[in-house]
Structures are given as C-alpha cells and as structure tokens.
Amino acid sequence: MKPALRGMGLVLVTAVRMSPWQSLLCLFETLGKVLAALAPLFIGIFATGALERDLDRMVVAAVALVGSTAANAALQAVGVNARVRQMELVGHTFDARIAELTARIPTLDHVETARYLDKLQILRDNENVLGGALNTLINLANTLAYAISVLLVAGAADRRLLILIALGSARLLTTRWSTRWEKDAEEAGAAPGRLTRHLIDLSLSPAGAAETRVFGHQRELRRQIGVAVGNWRRPSVRSTDRKAVLAGGHSAVFFATATALLVWMTQDVIAGTVSLQSLVVAVGVLQSLQTVSSSFAGAVVSVTKVGRNCARFIWLRDYADAAAAHTGRRQAPDRLYDGIRIDGLSFRYSGARRDSLTDITLDLPAGAVVALVGENGAGKSTLVKLLAGLYRPTRGRVLVDGRDLAEFDLTAWRSRMSAAFQDHTRFEFTAQRSVGVGDLAVLDDSERVHRALEDGAAADVVTALPTGLSTQLGTTWPGGVELSGGQWQRIAIARGMMRQSPLLLVLDEPTAAIDAATEHSLFERYSAAGRHARRHGGVTLLVTHRFSTVATADLVVVLDQGRVVEVGSHSELVSHRGKYAELHELQARGYR
Numbered sequence: 001m002k003p004a005l006r007g008m009g010l011v012l013v014t015a016v017r018m019s020p021w022q023s024l025l026c027l028f029e030t031l032g033k034v035l036a037a038l039a040p041l042f043i044g045i046f047a048t049g050a051l052e053r054d055l056d057r058m059v060v061a062a063v064a065l066v067g068s069t070a071a072n073a074a075l076q077a078v079g080v081n082a083r084v085r086q087m088e089l090v091g092h093t094f095d096a097r098i099a100e101l102t103a104r105i106p107t108l109d110h111v112e113t114a115r116y117l118d119k120l121q122i123l124r125d126n127e128n129v130l131g132g133a134l135n136t137l138i139n140l141a142n143t144l145a146y147a148i149s150v151l152l153v154a155g156a157a158d159r160r161l162l163i164l165i166a167l168g169s170a171r172l173l174t175t176r177w178s179t180r181w182e183k184d185a186e187e188a189g190a191a192p193g194r195l196t197r198h199l200i201d202l203s204l205s206p207a208g209a210a211e212t213r214v215f216g217h218q219r220e221l222r223r224q225i226g227v228a229v230g231n232w233r234r235p236s237v238r239s240t241d242r243k244a245v246l247a248g249g250h251s252a253v254f255f256a257t258a259t260a261l262l263v264w265m266t267q268d269v270i271a272g273t274v275s276l277q278s279l280v281v282a283v284g285v286l287q288s289l290q291t292v293s294s295s296f297a298g299a300v301v302s303v304t305k306v307g308r309n310c311a312r313f314i315w316l317r318d319y320a321d322a323a324a325a326h327t328g329r330r331q332a333p334d335r336l337y338d339g340i341r342i343d344g345l346s347f348r349y350s351g352a353r354r355d356s357l358t359d360i361t362l363d364l365p366a367g368a369v370v371a372l373v374g375e376n377g378a379g380k381s382t383l384v385k386l387l388a389g390l391y392r393p394t395r396g397r398v399l400v401d402g403r404d405l406a407e408f409d410l411t412a413w414r415s416r417m418s419a420a421f422q423d424h425t426r427f428e429f430t431a432q433r434s435v436g437v438g439d440l441a442v443l444d445d446s447e448r449v450h451r452a453l454e455d456g457a458a459a460d461v462v463t464a465l466p467t468g469l470s471t472q473l474g475t476t477w478p479g480g481v482e483l484s485g486g487q488w489q490r491i492a493i494a495r496g497m498m499r500q501s502p503l504l505l506v507l508d509e510p511t512a513a514i515d516a517a518t519e520h521s522l523f524e525r526y527s528a529a530g531r532h533a534r535r536h537g538g539v540t541l542l543v544t545h546r547f548s549t550v551a552t553a554d555l556v557v558v559l560d561q562g563r564v565v566e567v568g569s570h571s572e573l574v575s576h577r578g579k580y581a582e583l584h585e586l587q588a589r590g591y592r
C-alpha cells in the first residue's frame with residue numbers, strides 16, 4: 001500500500017483507538033451536511049405550495065425546512081466539538097510520536113545529513129497538518145456527503161444542472177496542478193526554512209547574541225534573516241497566488257454558465273415546459289453546487305497534503321525501525337576480559353570528500369586508562385562516537401572482547417558505558433538532577449551524586465551554589481543560577497562519573513574549558529576515578545589535544561589526520577622522540 005494511504009489509515013486507527021465514542025460523534029457533522037443539502041428542495045416545495053395556495057404542502061415544507069435546519073445545527077455542534085477534541089488528541093499523539101521516533105534512531109548519521117534534515121523540517125513545518133489530518137479526513141467525508149446529496153437534488157430538479165456538475169468536476173482535475181505547486185513549494189522552502197531557524201537561534205541564544213554584538217553583526221544577521229525568510233516563504237506565497245488565479249478563473253466560468261442556464265430555464269418556465277418548483281430548486285442549488293466544487297477541490301488538495309505528510313511520517317517511522325533493526329541483539333557483557341579492539345577501522349562522514357579516520361587498528365586493554373591525544377581535527381571525537389556506536393564504521397570493526405559492536409544491542413551497550421562529551425549538554429535542572437541524569441536509576445540519590453562530584457573534581461562547583469544540590473541551574477528559570485563554561489563542563493564530567501563500573505568511560509576534552517595549570521592534577525583525579533572501573537575490566541579513555549597532561553595514563557595513543565601515528569606509555573613515547581615527544585615538550589614549555 002502507498003505510504004500516504006498507510007499514513008492516513010494510521011491516523012484513522014489512532015483516532016478510533018484513542019476514543020471510539022468521540023470518533024463516532026464526529027460523523028454527526030456528516031449527517032448534518034446531508035440535511036443541509038436538502039434545504040433547496042424544501043424551499044422549492046414551499047414556493048410551489050404558495051403558488052398553488054396549497055397550505056398543507058407549505059406547512060410540511062416549512063416544518064421540514066426548519067426541522068432539518070435545527071437538526072443540522074445540533075448535529076454540527078456535537079460533531080464539531082467531537083472533531084476538535086479528537087484533532088487535539090490525535091495531533092498530540094503524532095507530535096509525540098515524531099519526537100520519539102527521532103530520538104529512537106540509535107545512531108547520529110541522520111542528524112548530520114541535509115536530506116534527512118530537510119525532510120524533518122517539512123514534517124515540523126507541517127506538524128499541525130499531521131495533527132489536523134483527522135480534521136481533513138472528516139472534512140472530506142462531509143464534503144462528499146454534501147456533494148452526493150446536492151447532486152441528487154440538482155439531478156431531480158433539472159438534468160441541465162448536470163452541466164454545472166461537469167464544470168465543478170473539471171475543477172477537481174485542476175487540483176493536480178495545485179497539489180504539485182504546493183509540494184514543490186514545501187520542498188523548495190525546506191532548506192531556507194532550516195536556515196531561518198538557525199539564524200534566529202543564533203540571534204537569540206546567549207552565546208550567539210554575545211558574538212553578534214561584539215562583531216557588530218546584528219544588522220547583517222537581520223539582513224540574512226530577511227533574505228532567508230523571503231526564500232523560505234516565497235515559494236509558498238507563489239503557490240498560493242497561482243492557486244487563487246486558478247480558483248478565480250474557474251468561478252468566473254462557473255457563474256457565467258450558471259447565469260446562462262438560469263435564463264434558459266426561466267424561458268422554459270414562461271413557456272410552461274418546466275415547473276416553477278424546478279426553477280426555485282435550481283436557484284437554491286446553484287450556490288450549493290459552487291460551494292461543493294470549491295470545497296471539494298479544497299478538500300482534495302488538503303487530503304493530498306495530508307497524504308504527503310502522512311507519507312513523510314511513515315518514512316520517518318520506517319527509517320527509525322530500520323535503524324533500530326540495524327542494531328544487534330547481543331547484550332553487553334558484565335565485565336571485560338580482553339578489552340576493546342579497533343580493527344582496520346575507517347570512517348567518512350556522509351557527503352565528506354575524505355575519510356576522517358583511516359585504517360585504525362588499536363587495542364584498548366581491559367582495565368587500562370588510555371589517553372587519546374591529537375591536534376584539533378585529528379579525529380578524536382569521531383573515534384569516540386564510533387566506540388559509543390553513534391556512527392557505524394565505513395570500513396572495519398570495533399570488537400568488544402572479540403565480539404563485533406555491530407552485533408550488540410546499542411541501547412544495552414550504552415547502558416554499560418558512560419561519557420562526558422566535548423559538546424556536552426547544559427541540563428538546566430537542579431544541580432542534583434543535572435548530575436544525576438548520568439544514571440537515571442539513582443537520579444535522586446544525593447550520596448551518589450556527591451561521590452560523582454568528587455570523582456569528577458566538581459564538588460567545589462556545587463559547594464559554592466546557594467542551596468547546594470537543590471539549586472536550580474540556568475538563570476532563565478525562577479531562582480536559577482548561571483555557571484561558567486568550565487563549571488558546566490565539570491558538572492558534565494561528574495554526570496559521566498555517575499554510572500558505577502562502566503565498561504567504557506569516555507572523557508572527551510574534559511579539561512578544554514579549564515586552565516592548563518590545573519589540568520594535570522585533574523587528569524590524575526580522572527585517571528584515579530577510572531581505575532575504579534578496573535575491577536570489571538572497564539576501559540577509561542581520556543581525550544585531549546593537550547599533550548602535556550597525559551603522562552599518568554597507562555597507554556597514550558597519538559592520532560594525526562585520522563591515523564594512529566604512535567602508541568605506547570608516556571616514557572616510551574618520550575624516548576621514541578616522535579610527534580608525541582615533540583609536542584609534549586613544546587606544550588609543557590608553554591605552561592612553565
């Protein structure tokens with residue numbers, strides 16, 4: 001089945017599952033539409049009764065007209081209420097599903113590729129369309145019911161009205177163009193839409209706001225936002241203009257034909273070949289026919305749009321499922337015996353011209369504290385993310401005690417590792433929780449959090465806070481306190497220390513925001529903390545671009561332009577007099 005249909009089916013099933021009764025009540029509106037379509041018929045009967053002075057007929061017609069109008073109003077009220085509630089329910093469900101699916105994808109490749117981001121941008125731009133999918137489907141059902149009823153009434157009044165029906169149907173054929181214009185506009189606006197958000201974020205985020213002011217970039221940023229918004233919205237405005245011209249042209253042809261038909265029917269009434277009732281019904285039905293044709297065309301365009309977004313949702317779901325299925329089922333071991341081996345591994349980012357890592361073969365022995373050093377851009381963070389299973393190797397493997405990481409359930413593997421990433425997150429919670437999220441099972445255990453703060457050399461950060469662990473972090477929250485870049489980083493390191501005995505503990509540039517003078521002692525602290533993991537064969541990986549501070553590590557690995565150039569202990573590498581010795585000496589001299 002086509003993804004659009006599968007998606008729309010999913011919307012309906014979701015609505016019925018969430019509230020079967022409310023879904024049923026939505027159909028009341030459709031019933032009301034059928035009654036509304038009968039109004040011209042009752043008016044025609046009433047007019048003929050008046051002409052023939054037939055009071056009974058007039059009373060029956062008037063009662064039917066008033067009764068059907070009142071019933072329609074009641075049915076509409078119930079139906080619309082149910083529809084709005086269902087729309088919200090279904091809308092929230094799909095919003096939550098999109099967020100959940102995006103988060104479920106176990107690797108990071110997708111968030112760095114333009115094609116994926118553009119599709120996601122369109123989905124986000126159209127979140128309300130997906131939320132309103134049910135609304136659109138109900139509208140289609142209403143329009144369909146109304147159209148059939150109007151057609152029956154019109155056909156019974158005079159066959160010539162079928163010409164107008166044919167004209168109305170011609171409008172449907174033109175929806176193919178409207179749909180194509182809309183789709184093209186959505187796709188053309190996706191990348192500029194993303195750029196607009198990025199520029200707006202830049203101008204609003206505290207870091208971006210500071211830099212734009214220092215460099216006097218505000219005016220230029222405003223100009224760029226203006227251009228980006230123009231590029232984002234222009235395709236959509238152009239598509240709306242074209243659709244309006246098409247609709248206007250159609251209405252002009254429709255009403256010109258209708259006028260000619262009415263003149264023709266009036267002549268027949270005067271000649272006595274057509275009843276007055278038919279003419280009255282025809283006049284009443286004319287407006288309805290025009291409404292039917294335009295709302296039908298609108299409904300078809302909306303349903304197609306919903307279909308496209310449903311198809312995108314299905315694409316995201318299939319993508320997330322395929323990505324989840326791609327991870328293996330093997331559970332992480334309780335402890336490591338041999339360690340982690342990187343075997344002939346190369347990695348190239350999607351769309352990049354060259355590998356970021358080339359043919360890496362390396363042993364990270366169980367229980368060792370390993371320092372991964374290299375200059376900026378050497379490939380350290382990329383290697384760390386490959387070890388965490390956040391990327392898949394382009395070639396080669398990561399072996400955990402001889403088992404390929406690709407065979408592991410990545411969620412299980414990650415539950416046995418811990419990390420403080422270079423691009424860490426500032427969790428603006430209480431200090432307790434900001435550290436505690438490193439191990440959700442003991443999130444609120446202050447003793448554990450204190451220990452993690454000690455291991456991460458961050459206890460003084462919390463001691464200085466007005467209410468210690470219960471202090472809210474982040475000044476954008478009531479009573480919140482702001483931390484410095486280095487303090488945030490130490491909170492992130494403490495978070496990385498929350499899990500006990502991880503099989504792999506990664507501290508990626510843990511001292512980048514900390515002055516070089518204290519870095520050496522901090523590394524010793526982290527190494528000591530990493531040695532807790534030794535009992536379970538856990539590997540501690542300290543990543544840095546500073547060569548002068550890793551002497552305490554059991555093993556030093558030097559990366560250069562994506563390749564391992566040296567491996568050994570600090571003293572071995574110093575006596576080897578290679579790159580490590582050169583840069584270590586150079587940097588150590590700088591800090592003296």
Ligand SMILES: Nc1ncnc2c1ncn2[C@@H]1O[C@H](COP(=O)(O)OP(=O)(O)OP(=O)(O)O)[C@@H](O)[C@H]1O
Pocket residue numbers: 112349350352356374375376377378379380381382383422545
């Ligand atoms: N998302 C990405 N897409 C494409 N290329 C990337 C991406 N991230 C990093 N790279 C490239 O991969 C190479 C290695 O980057 P990486 O971040 O791993 O280096 P690093 O050693 O951690 O550097 P630093 O010390 O500056 O953090 C660099 O050439 C970088 O330009």
